Every structure is written in C-alpha cells, then in structure tokens.
Amino acid sequence: MATEQGSNGQMEGQMELHGDELLVVDGVKKYFPITRGIIFQKAIAQVQAVDGVSFTINPGETLGIVGESGCGKSTLARCIVRLLETTAGRILFEGRDITHVSRAGMRPIRREMTMIFQDPYASLNPRKRVGFTVGEPLEVHKLGTPSEVKTRVHELLEVVGLNPEHYNRFPHEFSGGQRQRIGVARALAVNPKLIVCDEPVSALDVSVQAQILNLLKDLQDDFGLTYVFIAHDLNVVRHISDRVMVMYLGQVSELAPRDALYREPKHPYTGALLSAVPIPNPERGRAREAIVLEGDVPSPVNPPSACRFHPRCPRFVEGHCDVEEPQLRPFGEGHVAKCHYPLERWPMTSSEMRRRGSAEAHEEPVEA
Amino acid sequence: MALLEVKDLRTSFKTEDGIVKAVDGVSFSVEKGQTLGIVGESGSGKSVTCLTIMGLNARRTTISSGEALWKGKDLIGAKPSQLRKIRGDEMSMIFQDPMTSLNPVHTIGKQLVEAVQLHRDVTVRVAKARALELLKAVGIPKAEARIDDYPHQFSGGMRQRVMIAMALINDPDLLIADEPTTALDVTTQAQILSLMKRLQDDFGSAIIMITHDLGVVAETADDVVVMYAAKVVEHAKVHDLFNRPQHPYTWGLMGSLPRLDADTDRLVQIPGQPPSLLRPPSGCRFHPRCPHVMGVCRTTEPLLEGVERDPSHLQACHLDQETKDREGTKLVEATMAEA
Numbered sequence: 187m188a189t190e191q192g193s194n195g196q197m198e199g200q201m202e203l204h205g206d207e208l209l210v211v212d213g214v215k216k217y218f219p220i221t222r223g224i225i226f227q228k229a230i231a232q233v234q235a236v237d238g239v240s241f242t243i244n245p246g247e248t249l250g251i252v253g254e255s256g257c258g259k260s261t262l263a264r265c266i267v268r269l270l271e272t273t274a275g276r277i278l279f280e281g282r283d284i285t286h287v288s289r290a291g292m293r294p295i296r297r298e299m300t301m302i303f304q305d306p307y308a309s310l311n312p313r314k315r316v317g318f319t320v321g322e323p324l325e326v327h328k329l330g331t332p333s334e335v336k337t338r339v340h341e342l343l344e345v346v347g348l349n350p351e352h353y354n355r356f357p358h359e360f361s362g363g364q365r366q367r368i369g370v371a372r373a374l375a376v377n378p379k380l381i382v383c384d385e386p387v388s389a390l391d392v393s394v395q396a397q398i399l400n401l402l403k404d405l406q407d408d409f410g411l412t413y414v415f416i417a418h419d420l421n422v423v424r425h426i427s428d429r430v431m432v433m434y435l436g437q438v439s440e441l442a443p444r445d446a447l448y449r450e451p452k453h454p455y456t457g458a459l460l461s462a463v464p465i466p467n468p469e470r471g472r473a474r475e476a477i478v479l480e481g482d483v484p485s486p487v488n489p490p491s492a493c494r495f496h497p498r499c500p501r502f503v504e505g506h507c508d509v510e511e512p513q514l515r516p517f518g519e520g521h522v523a524k525c526h527y528p529l530e531r532w533p534m535t536s537s538e539m540r541r542r543g544s545a546e547a548h549e550e551p552v553e554a
Numbered sequence: 555m556a557l558l559e560v561k562d563l564r565t566s567f568k569t570e571d572g573i574v575k576a577v578d579g580v581s582f583s584v585e586k587g588q589t590l591g592i593v594g595e596s597g598s599g600k601s602v603t604c605l606t607i608m609g610l611n612a613r614r615t616t617i618s619s620g621e622a623l624w625k626g627k628d629l630i631g632a633k634p635s636q637l638r639k640i641r642g643d644e645m646s647m648i649f650q651d652p653m654t655s656l657n658p659v660h661t662i663g664k665q666l667v668e669a670v671q672l673h674r675d676v677t678v679r680v681a682k683a684r685a686l687e688l689l690k691a692v693g694i695p696k697a698e699a700r701i702d703d704y705p706h707q708f709s710g711g712m713r714q715r716v717m718i719a720m721a722l723i724n725d726p727d728l729l730i731a732d733e734p735t736t737a738l739d740v741t742t743q744a745q746i747l748s749l750m751k752r753l754q755d756d757f758g759s760a761i762i763m764i765t766h767d768l769g770v771v772a773e774t775a776d777d778v779v780v781m782y783a784a785k786v787v788e789h790a791k792v793h794d795l796f797n798r799p800q801h802p803y804t805w806g807l808m809g810s811l812p813r814l815d816a817d818t819d820r821l822v823q824i825p826g827q828p829p830s831l832l833r834p835p836s837g838c839r840f841h842p843r844c845p846h847v848m849g850v851c852r853t854t855e856p857l858l859e860g861v862e863r864d865p866s867h868l869q870a871c872h873l874d875q876e877t878k879d880r881e882g883t884k885l886v887e888a889t890m891a892e893a
Contacts, residue, residue, distance in 0.1 A: 254739035255710075361827045391595040392766065393824035396810035400823055418739065425812030425821070448814065462744035464769030465815050466808065467889070468792045471773040476744040481695075482709045483739075 205281065207242040208380055208412050209266065209299075214239050214275035216261050220487065234486050235261040237436035238275070245379070248406065248413040250427030250444070252420055252459070256483055258436040259416045263384045266414065267301050268292055279380070297327050300373040304385035306365030310357040316343075316368055317353035323375040342371040346401060363394035370401065374409070382414045387422060399426060420463050424448055429520065432456050435494040436486055438514065442521035450532050452523035454501050454539060457532065477536045493526070500539045501527045555626060556583035557727055557760050558607070558645075563620035563630070565599075565606045574831045576602040578784040579620075581858075582777075584728065589754070589761040591775030591792070593768060593807070597828055599784040600764045604730045606630070608647060609637040625727075643673040646721040650733035652713035656705040662689075662716050663701035669720050688719040691756075692749060711742035715749070722753060729754075730762045735770065747774060768811060772796055780804050783829050783839040786858055789868040799882045800861060800869035802844045809885055816889045838872065846873055846881070 203210060216236040219229035236258040243249050251259045264270040266277060268284065277285045284295055300323070303309040310319055321339045324330060330338065340350040346367040357365055366386060373381050383402070387395040403426065405411055417423050423430055424444060431441040432455065440453040451457045458477045465471035479498045484490055490497050496507040507526055514522040529539070565577040577599040584590050592600045605611050607622045607629060622629040624640065641647075649655040657665055666685035667678055674681070682701070689697035692715040705713055714734065721729055731750070735743040747770065754761060763774055771778055771792070778795045780788040780803065788801040799805055809822025826843045829835050835842050841851040850872050858870040871878065 254741065363827060391828070392768075393595060393806060393810050394827070396812075396821035396823040397825075399812065400821055403820070419812075420740065421812040421814055424814060425818070458741055460814065462740045463814050464743075464747070464767060464773045466768035466772045466796070466811055466813060467815060468772045468796050470815055471769065476748060478744050478748055479741045482711055482742070 203242065206245070207278070208245045208280060209243040209414075210276070210278035211242070211262075211266065212240050212276040212278070214262070214265055214277065215273045216258075216265050216270060217273045231487050234436050234489060236265065236272075237486075237489075239433070239436075239438055240275075241431055241438070241441060243380070243412055243414065245412055246406075246410050247428040248415055248426055250423035250430040251414065251416045251433060252418060252423050252430060253433035254418060254483055256435075256486065257433040258486070259433050260384055262433070263301070263382050263414065263416055267296075267299055267382055269301075293327075297323075297376045298378055299380040299382065300376065300378045302366075302369050302373045302381060302383045302386045305389055306362055306369055307389070309369055310365060312357050315354050315356060316348075316360075319357075319368060320371045320375055323372060327376055329376065338375070339371075342375055345374065345405070346371045347397075361394075362390055363397060366390060366394075366398050367401070370398070370405070374405065377409070378411070380412045380414070382416075384416045385418070386415075388417065388419065395422070402426065420459060432459065435483065435489050437494060438522075438524065439495065440521075440523040441514070442517075442523075443519065446518065446521045450517075450529075452517050452521070452528040453495075453525045454499050454527075454529060455495050456523075457529055457534060457539065458500075461533070474533065475535050477534075477539060493524070495525075500536060501525075503527065556623075557586050557625065559583040559621070559623040560603070560607065561621040561623070563603060563606060563622060564618065565602055565611065566617045567611075568615045568617070569832075572832050573617075575784055575834070576831060577606060578834075580779075580781070580784075580786055582779050582786070582789060584760050584762060586727070586760055587754070587758050588777065589763055589775045591763045591765065591771035591778040592781060593765060593771050593778060594781035595766060595828055597783075597831065598781040599831075600781050601732050603781075604647070604732060604762060604764060608641055608645065608730065609634065610641075610647075639673070642669055642721075642726075643724045644726055645728045645730070646724070646726040647730040647732065648714075648717050648721050648734045651737050652710055652717050653737070655717060656713060658705050661702050661704055662708070666701075666716075666720055666723060669723050673724050684723060685719070688723050689716070691722075691753065692716075692719045693745075694719075711738055711745060714738060714742075714746055718746070718749065718753070722757060722759070725757060726759055728760045728762065730764070732764045733766070734763075736765070736767070743770075750774070768807060780807070783834055784831055785839060785870070786868070787840065787870050789858070791866065794864065794867050797886060798867070798879070799885065800867065800878050801840075801871050802846050802873070802881075803840045805881060805885045806843075808889065813889065818888070822885075838870070846877065848872060 214236055215238055217232040217234055220231040221227040222230045239262055253259045265272045272285060276283055279295060317339050320342055321335045324335045324338060343350045348367050387398050415426050427444050429443050430447045432439050434455050440456045451460060458479050461477040481498055492509055492511045493507045496502050512524050512526045514524045516522050561581050563577055563580045567574045567576055580603055594600045606618050618630050620630060663685055667681040670681035670684050686697055686701060689701060694700055694712060694715055735746050765771060775792050778790060778792050779786055782803045788804050806824040810824060812821060824843050829839060837853050838851045838856050841847045856870040856872050858868050861867040
C-alpha cells in the first residue's frame, strides 16, 4: 500500500492546476475484484482496469483517448461520469470534487456532463419512440413543460440532422448513422458542458462516420462543447482531438498535443501504434515498415512489473525497464511520456527503434 | 487462364419483404499469386459475392446466376459434393470473427486434423504433424503445448492465426479473407497482415481480401474492386485507383477518411445512407448521394467501362472524362499534402 500512496502522491505533485479546468482526473484507479465462492464471496485477485490515470481538460477542447481493447479507456470514461465508483483518486468537475458525491447530489451535475455510447443498436430503448428518448433527460431534470419539451426535441432533431417529423418513430426504423444522431441529440438535450464519447463512430461505415465526426465538430463550434473522445482508431482521434492520451494496460503511456503526438511520439508503444495504422496510399503505405509488436496485451489481473509495456517493447533493457517503473516525464509543452528510453526521432524502422544507443541509455535525454 | 474468373454473378435472397438482389452483375478475375481487394460499405455485396463463389449461401432462399469459373470449371451450378471437395482444399476462407468461427467444444488440434483428413487420406499422426507445422508457420508460440488447447484459451489475434493456419493447411490456390482484421486491434492487425503477406510469398496462393478499410487495401492488394449497392463501380490496379480515382463514390470513400498522413479540416461526407437493395434507386445507384448528379444518372444505368487511356481501369459513371480527371486529381492532391 505504501508504494501505491507514493505513486499517488507523485501524480498529485505533478499536476499543476490553474483553476479553470473543466475536468480534473487525478490519480484515478479502478480495480474490479475477481471473486470466488457463491455465498461467501472472497476476492482472490483484482483486475487493475485503470491504474493511476491523471489528466485535465480545459473548456472547449477535445481530449482524445486511444488504446487497444482492454487498456481501460471505457472504464475510465465510466468513472468520469460516475457510472462506476473509483477505487482511488479524485475527479474534479468545474473545481468541485465529485468523486464521492451522492446519487442525489450527482443529479444536477449530470446535466453538465453526458455520454454518447458506442453501439447505436444497443443504447436506445427499442420500445420507446425517438421523441421520448431524446426528451427523457429534459423530463428527468424537469426542464420545461411537456409542450416546451416537445419543441426542444424538434429543435434537437433538426440540429443533429434528422427530420423533426421522425419524432414518433421507433429506433428500428433508423439506420446505424441515424441512430447515432439520436444518441447525440439525447446527449445534447440538457445543454451539457462536457460530453464523454465512448467509441461513437466505431460501429459505423466510413461515409457515415464522416457525417457524425463533422456533426460533432459543428456542435462543438456552435455550443462550445468539451469532449472526451474515446476511440481505438488513431485516424479518427487525430482528426477530432486537440490533445491525445495514449493508454496501455490501465495507465497513461503518453499525453501530448495532437501534432506533437503524431509527429514526434516519444513512447515506443505510441510509435508502434502509429506505424501499424494502414495508410490509404499504396506508395506511402508500402514504403514504410510497420513496427510489429510481439505477442498480445498482457492480462490486467497480473500486469508486468515496472514498465507494463516491457515484455513487448522493442527498446526493452533488461534490469532497468523490468525493475524500475518509469514516471511520466515532460518532453516540451504539455507533452509527457512514460518511458526510460524515449524515441529520439520519428519516423523510425523497427531496427532503428531497437538500436537505442547504449551510451546514452542511462543519461536522461532532456529535450526542450 | 485465370485461376478464378467471375462473370456477371448475380445473387438474390428471398425475404419476407421481397427479393433482395445482394449481388447484381459482378465480374472480376483473380490470377495466381495475386491479391484482389474488394472494398465497400456494409451491405454492398462484397461478402455475399465470395459466399456465392464458395457455395456457402443457404440454398433454399438463394437464387444465383452467372458464372464463377474455377480453373475453368463453373462453381455456380456445381453439386454440393463437388464444392465440398474444392472448399478447404484448393480454395479456403478466413472469416471476420475468430471468436465464432472455431468450434468451442473441440481442441484446435482436433479441428485442424479434421481439416486435413477431409481432403487427404492420411493418418491422424501425419495430419497432426501438418497441423503443428502450420501453427508454427503462423507464429503460435509453444505450438506443441497449445495444439491441445480449446479456442477459448486463445486471445483474439491468436484465434485468427489458428483460422489462418486452418485455411492454409491444405495449401490452397486461393484464400478468401473476409474482413480478416476488422475485429482485431491495430497492433494485432499489423501482425496478421504481415503474416498473410509472408505466407503468400511462401505458399504462392492468391488472396481475395474483402474489407471496408481503404488503408488495408492500399497496403495489400494488387487489384481493387470497389462495390456499391450490389454492383462494381470501379475496378483498377491499386496504384491507378488511389492516384486516378474515377468514380464519385470512390472519391467520397477516400475523402471521408480521417487519415494519419494528411491534414484535413473537414471530412468530405457522402450525404444520406446506402440504399435499400429491396428497392434500389433507378439509373445509377449512387445518384441520390452523388454531388455530381446529372439528368442522365437518374434514368440510365452507367456501364462498367474502361477509361480511354487505360482500358484496364474500369468505372461505371456518366461524367465526362475531363470532370473525372479534374475531380479525381483534386481529391488526390488534397490527401497527398504531407501532414
């Protein structure tokens, strides 16, 4: 437990708050117990789904969160909107600690932050008319008379590009893209400040995906929204985000302004992710070589020691990476990465990546 | 002679709402050792085309016509027993979802051995040796120990490797991969794609790569077929397709991609939804969504024809060549700008 507090303290120490952040996530952890037994359940292990994640979001910006399945990005989203109780750490919304606010206390805050879910087929109630689904948040928060609610719903349907005449239709009458628009309308209904989007376009075809991405950008411009945008597609995240956070096995491996992350990634995992994305250009795509990682993402029940990426890392140094956990270190304005041997430049081939100069290995490469 | 030659393939399904023409006059051919990419959105008919070639549609509700000549023999009218001989032996398929395409109650070893013994008169011992060889070839660590494991004991990427091993175990001439990496994470996708490329070099099989991802096509295919609403709208060599795209739908697909290698403020969006195949639009099927629509597009269906300067570049669009070249170049230049 002592180490846990230690790393927690470090997280807090690193956070410099200037007071007008919309959201502060500070050393958040979420462990799920694995239990055995039916009546007397006893925890035999823990899934460390999110393990000490810290970041801040300023009003009006979009933070993209990328990572592969099982990296904890969706769990993190659910912790932010308090659909899950965090195991440790704090969540501050508009400067107020909401980590342990009661259900009733959360209710007014839920007007300020809403969520868009991944699967437009599963996240809408098939037995409710679209008008009801979109207007429900207004009724829950007692915002307006029934006729005002109806007018507002018509307005919302129009804003997201649906025909207001579709008010009385059921979800099955809509295509995937239209359903996702319904989800967006519902999230917008209460005029939130923050929308947490959990893989909002992963289930859609590319042409429809472009429609939804453009819609989200337009809405942000029109209503000054702030997004936490979670996706596994690095292209999509690059398109929509101002800053990007890369997660691996429940931890932040790199967090940087968009262009810095995509042009000068520092963490080998970010580099591997970027090089693995197929490029829709035959000359450029075939000219470069994907950095193919070995093996699979390890289990978060029993994560690797020290740096969690070390068993798959092309730059792994025995006796260092598997012994001493790297801390998030700064690499220029708002750019942090958690690696002992950050990438010196980009792009790189696999062999260049493996060839980290052993002389400079133990020096601390500090960059402006 | 082409390895596989598909001519005017048509597949319809009888449904409660009427007849759905899922594939409507598709033609292409695949040469030995070559990779053909088929791109399109959901419902464009790319998977059904391949299921029809393999004879895997439900026979009771499907009507197929046209020809699929496999080494000169037509597969469309072939007896199920003949198809069974070819499937899994000369021609095999990898499906999208590795979680559901392996039998959960048998060990992977048993399933691989079965695949060999269906087509070869060999003992279990020989078949198992072959299975082990393939598991090693696709990069399953500790293959000897894992051959007796059940599918649930493998991760998604490993299961897809097992599927590839099974598809390649009888040394097929053609491998049909239906979205082989869609269910996988990007680093796993890179592993599987580089594995497929290596195996193609080693085994010399032809591949039909079905995908919705233009990036995957650009990096793997030699030839590309673009499908929209059950029809082929463009068919070209991969370099020609990406450097001189001719069809407005192809432009739309390329423009709607957020990409790592280029900066775009706003994505080009194709308005509307893909049409219902129960009642496809008149004329050109893309016309309700096409930004360049003309009167003739609503009434007359464009033919799939070669471009004047390059007869091997096929496209189905009424626009004049000048407009096509101008718009295509504009799009390519927009995406060529280095990020």
